[in-house]
Amino acid sequence: MADTTKNNPTGPRHIAFIMDGNGRWAKERGLPREHGHRFGVKAFRAVLDHCATLDIDAVTFYAFSTENWKRPKREVNAILRLMDSYLAECEKKIDDYAFRIVFLGDKAPFEGARRTRMERLEAHTRTRRRILNIALNYGGRDELVHACNLLLASGKNTVTAADIEGALYTKDSPPLDLIVRTGGDLRISNFLLWQAAYAELYFTDILWPDFGPAEVDAAIAEFHQRKRRFGGV
Numbered sequence: 001m002a003d004t005t006k007n008n009p010t011g012p013r014h015i016a017f018i019m020d021g022n023g024r025w026a027k028e029r030g031l032p033r034e035h036g037h038r039f040g041v042k043a044f045r046a047v048l049d050h051c052a053t054l055d056i057d058a059v060t061f062y063a064f065s066t067e068n069w070k071r072p073k074r075e076v077n078a079i080l081r082l083m084d085s086y087l088a089e090c091e092k093k094i095d096d097y098a099f100r101i102v103f104l105g106d107k108a109p110f111e112g113a114r115r116t117r118m119e120r121l122e123a124h125t126r127t128r129r130r131i132l133n134i135a136l137n138y139g140g141r142d143e144l145v146h147a148c149n150l151l152l153a154s155g156k157n158t159v160t161a162a163d164i165e166g167a168l169y170t171k172d173s174p175p176l177d178l179i180v181r182t183g184g185d186l187r188i189s190n191f192l193l194w195q196a197a198y199a200e201l202y203f204t205d206i207l208w209p210d211f212g213p214a215e216v217d218a219a220i221a222e223f224h225q226r227k228r229r230f231g232g233v
């Protein structure tokens with residue numbers, strides 16, 4: 001990956017967002033949870049557009065976890081429909097898009113037109129330098145199990161850290177610098193378990209539909225105040 005760090009010497013080069021709080025946002029307004037997800041997509045667009053203007057090499061969004069299938073069918077279907085319309089919109093505007101799109105997670109449950117569209121978006125944007133990772137049916141544990149199975153299938157019986165990194169869904173992304181979680185909960189919820197090893201963590205009580213460019217800038221400003229030691233002194 002080409003080095004753009006001269007324009008952004010202190011990073012972050014890779015930011016990941018845990019987009020949490022859509023359901024509570026809707027509840028506060030007396031609306032069904034599905035409406036929260038609809039407004040969540042609006043916030044996602046605004047944050048992504050803002051990230052495109054910043055000197056960041058990769059941005060990752062946690063959209064649907066391997067555990068989110070436990071939710072009521074009605075809510076899961078609403079999320080999948082929102083995802084379909086977002087992917088259709090992406091496909092239409094694909095040539096204006098600043099990013100290479102990569103889906104993190106197991107695509108197995110996605111079939112037919114949805115699966116084809118995901119693969120087309122990935123293939124069509126493959127040569128772009130900056131990466132947009134969309135974590136869909138993603139779990140950090142699942143990613144590590146998947147990586148182990150890939151390595152076993154390749155015939156390895158001992159592995160190095162570099163082998164594991166090369167078998168993760170994020171293999172083409174730069175190291176993760178910053179995780180931002182909205183919605184007030186202080187946990188990772190099975191997100192980027194390997195990649196988070198030395199990422200800075202930023203938590204805010206703001207619910208995802210209320211999160212926007214100004215809050216991204218606040219998280220980056222806070223990142224610049226942190227002293228990263230990576231185990232050194």
Ligand code: IPE
Pocket residue numbers: 019020021022023024025063064065068079183
């Ligand atoms: C995050 O918002 C979106 C997804 C997990 C798909 P939630 O739906 O988890 O909202 P809360 O946390 O219940 O408020």
Ligand code: IPE
Pocket residue numbers: 018019020062063064065068185187189
């Ligand atoms: C994390 O949020 C998953 C996504 C944002 C997609 P959850 O709402 O699923 O996390 P928990 O259940 O509060 O840990």
Ligand code: MG
Pocket residue numbers: 020021022183
């Ligand atoms: Mg939640």
